[in-house]
Amino acid sequence: MSARRTPTGARAGWAWCALLALGLSACDDLSMRLQKRYEVYGRAALFPDGAEARTPPDGAVAVGALAREAALREAPPVDAALMRRGRQRYEAICTPCHGYSGHGDGMIVRRGFPAPPSFHEERLRAAPAGYVVSVITRGYGAMYPYAARVEPRDRWAIAAYIRALQLAQGARLAEIPGLAERLP
Template sequence: MRCILLLMALWVLAGCKDQSMQRQNRYDVFGPAGLWPDGAEARPLPAHVVARGDLSRLAEITTPPQVSLALLRRGEERYNVFCSPCHGLSGYGEGMIVARGFPTPPSYHTARLRAAPAQYVFDVITNGYGVMYSYAARVPPQDRWAIVAYVRALQLSQGAQEADVPEAKEKLP
């Protein structure tokens, strides 16, 4: 019996000798590494590598959809939820947040914003500007484009002249 216990103890001790699994060499994230010629642990991506989905994501954020009534309705809904608290329902920058002391955002009806390309408005929604924070995590790209279309509709509606719609003259009291 002693012999068996002694053999078992030797067998257990022999298993504890190799500590290579517990003490492995490793590099710290973004730490120095002598293995590579540039001395950096993090390896650069090979040339012409494109992450999965990047091309479709790029197309989604650079290609506006066709304007339709459904898109404008979605844009109005999303605008009222995310934009109107600061920019107001008509886009003049007189929202409820401003009434409570927050800085006034620019009016969509200034000449500069009327002349700005749609991509500019989309990029401001995506990345933020001034005190406006990014809405990229809150509003998906399709809804951002819908908001841009609705902002354009607001700009047209607020700057419309009677001469732009001659048939409306007969319909007005």
């Protein structure tokens, strides 16, 4: 016998590789997307109205919608963690227009986008935190709503941080704790 024999172990190894490759290709992203499914405007023989898009039954509530509603109504207690979160979200989402200190002079405003009002003007200093939450939720004039990108709790966190920015810009020296002792 001149043909070289493949050891049984190696053959089993190849078989496992082939199986693994088959398994992986069966559940790759593309084949998941190519399977049969309903489209929004397709025709379905299954339903009496022939439409694939279904209207949710009366009273249907999207998963998590009730919790989100409740979180919008109730302001969370303001603590250091909420402030840190508010600052992080504000700087990530709002600064391109409103600027880091809230004067309405963000980077894209300096390049021609309509300027928002300063958060330090009297009207917005007097507005309650819930007003900022509602502007984020519904938008305001030229500003788009950010409800899809900012969770309700984060909206409150941003509102708290904007309040801190307002206090920081308008604080009197006497209001800063321990300042007198530190001044020369």
